[in-house]
Amino acid sequence: MASCLRIQPETGTLPNFDCVVRFYSDWAETYDSEFQSLDYVAPDKTCEALERHLPNKVAKIMDVGCGTGWVGKALKGRGYTNIDGLDISAAMLSRAEDRAVYNQLWLLDVLDHRIQPKEAYDAVVSVGLFIQGHASPLGIKNMLRMLKPGGIACITIHQDIFESNGYSEALRQLVDDGLCAIVEEKQEAFIMKPDIHLRIVTLRKS
Numbered sequence: 001m002a003s004c005l006r007i008q009p010e011t012g013t014l015p016n017f018d019c020v021v022r023f024y025s026d027w028a029e030t031y032d033s034e035f036q037s038l039d040y041v042a043p044d045k046t047c048e049a050l051e052r053h054l055p056n057k058v059a060k061i062m063d064v065g066c067g068t069g070w071v072g073k074a075l076k077g078r079g080y081t082n083i084d085g086l087d088i089s090a091a092m093l094s095r096a097e098d099r100a101v102y103n104q105l106w107l108l109d110v111l112d113h114r115i116q117p118k119e120a121y122d123a124v125v126s127v128g129l130f131i132q133g134h135a136s137p138l139g140i141k142n143m144l145r146m147l148k149p150g151g152i153a154c155i156t157i158h159q160d161i162f163e164s165n166g167y168s169e170a171l172r173q174l175v176d177d178g179l180c181a182i183v184e185e186k187q188e189a190f191i192m193k194p195d196i197h198l199r200i201v202t203l204r205k206s
C-alpha cells in the first residue's frame, strides 16, 4: 500500500498554484474515462523512450505530476517495479493510489525544490506537466535535482509552447551550464483523437 505524504509547500511558487489544484480536484473523478476515450498514448510513448536509456527494471523512478497514475501503469507494464509519484493535487494522488503501482506518493510542488528528495532517483519521468498553465521550465531544473548523477529524465513538453514559453531556451541553458546532456528528442502523439503532438525529451544528468 502506498503512503501519501501530505506536505504543503511553504509558499505558492506558481502564480496559479491554487487554481491548478482546484482544477484537478474537480477533474479527478472523470479524468481517466475522458482520457480513455481520447486514445491517450503519451504515457506509453514516453515510457518506451525511457526504456531505450534505462534497461534496469529495478531502477528507482519518480513520476512527476503523476496525476491518476497512467505513467505508473505504463512503467509497470514495461516491467519496472520501483516507482514513486508526486503531484500537487491530493485528489489525483488518491486515484493514483488506487492503481497500486507506486511505492510512495508525495503531495509536492515540482516548482518548490526545497521540499523534494535530492539525488534519490535513477530516473524521473513526466507526462502532461509541461503544458499551458502548468509547470514552468524551472520544473525541469528541479527534476534534475532529484536525480542521482548519471540519472535519466524523460519528459514531455507540448509542441505549441516549446519555444514560446521558454522550454527550449531553458534546456539549452541547462546543457550550457553542464548540468545535463540531451540524449534524445522525439516528436510523438499525445492523444490520437484528435491528433495532438508533443515533444519527448530525454536528458542524462551530468
Ligand SMILES: C[S@@+](CC[C@H](N)C(=O)[O-])C[C@H]1O[C@@H](n2cnc3c(N)ncnc32)[C@H](O)[C@@H]1O
Binding pocket: 014, 020, 024, 043, 064, 065, 066, 067, 068, 069, 070, 071, 086, 087, 088, 089, 092, 108, 109, 110, 111, 126, 127, 128, 129, 134, 135
Ligand atoms: C495533464 S495531468 C497529467 C497527469 C499524468 N501524468 C497523466 O499522464 O495522466 C497534469 C498533472 O500535473 C499536476 N501538476 C500541475 N502542476 C504541478 C506542480 N507544480 N507540481 C506537481 N504536480 C503538478 C496536476 O495536478 C496533474 O495531476
